[in-house]
Amino acid sequence: MFYVVNKYLLRRGFAGVTLYPFVIMRDATLREDAVFMNHEKIHLRQQRELLILPFFLWYGVEFLVRCVQYRNRYVAYRNISFEREAYAQETNFIYLKDRNFWSFLKFL
Known part of the structure; x- marks a missing residue:
């Protein structure tokens, strides 16, 4: 991490x-x-799991879907599955030790 x-x-x-x-x-x-x-480290793990480029494609598509769904860019951002996972677990400092592969799917 840099x-x-x-x-x-x-x-x-x-x-x-x-x-x-x-x-x-x-x-x-x-x-x-x-x-x-911790929030940003969760995103690093998510990006590695999806081999980086697919992460950003998924993130962008989900953001567009959420924009249509909520008609509010900030609410859409907060409801992207990757963000929901990171915000939900950002105060759990041992989360990454026990996190399962593709755990963001629970937040879809």
Whole structure:
């Protein structure tokens, strides 16, 4: 995992994004935020499981489906299965040790 700190690479309202193997964050202090880092590590695992490119294809298609479903971009983003898993488990710091393969499917 590599860290990139650059607020200009992120949309307004987003603290960070994971683009395997990079975690891009708005502010360097986020490296010390255990919840933020755990959330992004969950995304790293998801991306590895789906061999990176299929992850982003699935993410994009699911985002479009959720946009039609909810008619709100933020609500759509929060309801993408990958995000639902990461938000649900971001405070569980042992989650990645016990996480099953493709666990994001439980959040569809």
